[in-house]
Amino acid sequence: MKRLVFYRLRTLTAQLCVMLCVMLCVALCLGQIAPAMVLAQTTTPPAEADVVRLLEQATWGPTDASVARVQQIGFEAWLQEQFNAPLTGYPNLAVPPANHCEACPEGSPPTCERDLYTMYPLQVRFFQNALRGQDQVRQRVAFALHKILVVSSNTISQPSAMSRYLNILFNQAFGNYRDILKEITLNPAMGDYLDMVNNAKPNLRTGVEPNENYAREVLQLFSIGKVMLNADGSVKKDAAGNAIPTYTQDQIEGFAHTFTGWTYAPLPGVASKWKNPRNYVAPMILYRNAQGVDEQHAKEAKQLLQYPGARFPTLLSNQDGEMDLQQALDNIFYHP
Known part of the structure; x- marks a missing residue:
């Protein structure tokens, strides 16, 4: 290992x-x-x-x-x-039928x-x-x-x-890396791989909380890492000589709640619903009901990264999910 x-x-x-x-x-x-x-x-x-x-x-x-x-x-x-x-x-390849036999019937080339x-x-x-x-x-x-x-x-x-x-x-x-973060965050392949797609708000009845996978990875691997660094890349330490973490569990939960309410884009000619069928062709969308409400997005205030001059260290309650996403990515991107 x-x-x-x-x-x-x-x-x-x-x-x-x-x-x-x-x-x-x-x-x-x-x-x-x-x-x-x-x-x-x-x-x-x-x-x-x-x-x-x-x-x-x-x-x-x-x-x-x-x-x-x-x-x-x-x-x-x-x-x-x-x-x-x-x-x-790379070419934007056509999406093949889910049924392999339909796409590659008997008599198809062996490479089908x-x-x-x-x-x-x-x-x-x-x-x-x-x-x-x-x-x-x-x-x-x-x-x-x-x-x-x-x-x-x-x-x-x-x-x-x-x-x-x-x-x-x-x-x-x-x-700009901020643009990359947004496109990658809403890419359906990434959403599937790191569980952001169909990530729902907290369920008070069952006690199920939002999935934290993407929240952790976007901080730990995609951006700021696990510990604070000095300008020369060395690890920042506190008075006791311990590495200073860049985020807390509460902040992970804040990001996890921020990344709720997103689903696959609807397939052509099909009405949108919560948990749309897999669609890797278009970016993920924030699900909205018939009244335009993003009902699967967590609406409570959310604690994000705290640092000097922080952009949006706390997301206000009852914000639209798209605004929450934009502000959360700004909060990450401008971390020193």
Whole structure:
């Protein structure tokens, strides 16, 4: 178990290093780092060893052509080319019938089930993108995001569901992380994987409380982590030398109650109801009854993250579920 945990941490650290390296390059190109921090530009082509190192970190590996291109135009111009490169991504696959026999009747090609009901077409596309796609930096950032904002095919077996989740990571690879958090939160594959979809308000009769799975993961894995950090990444400690946690159980419960009332989007031509049938094509929706009331959303006040200058540390009672969601994501995103 310890070896497995170490391997996962080492893998995540490597992916984060790739992201940080790329983000630094982006910041340099966009002028977000002071000129005094940037080495002076020269007309001398970059050394091959430096080019290879960059391409090993920011692409799927250097080639003779890519090394020559970076040496020809320089690091910044190459990065600008990467930001503007045609996006590869994944096709939005059609949703196959639930009945495998209906989709693959007798006489179908032997690859029918593999192509419709497994990750095979996405795996093929991944390697096609890696080998042929021009948007190498985008692919590496999207891959790193996938290692953080995880949806697993062990649970989500429909390639049509996974392709739409993966395209969020591709489309938002150079975007604002707040936008990524919102799209990922409402993605039905993520909702299914981490139990946010059909997460109902507290049931006073049965005593059942909202599911806390997504509330924990969005804090622990997707954003702020379990302990407070200093600016240099070291762990903040209290007077007794103990690590300072970033959140409490009460705050987890506050987020769990915030993430209630959302269900799959209704299928085309079908009226919406609470617990709509699975629909991985469109983002999840806040369920509203015939009167427009989000009756499955918890309406009590909710305690969220408390920090200096906190955005929405407490959600007011009787707020609409969509407002609660927006304010909760702001509360997470602006945590220092």
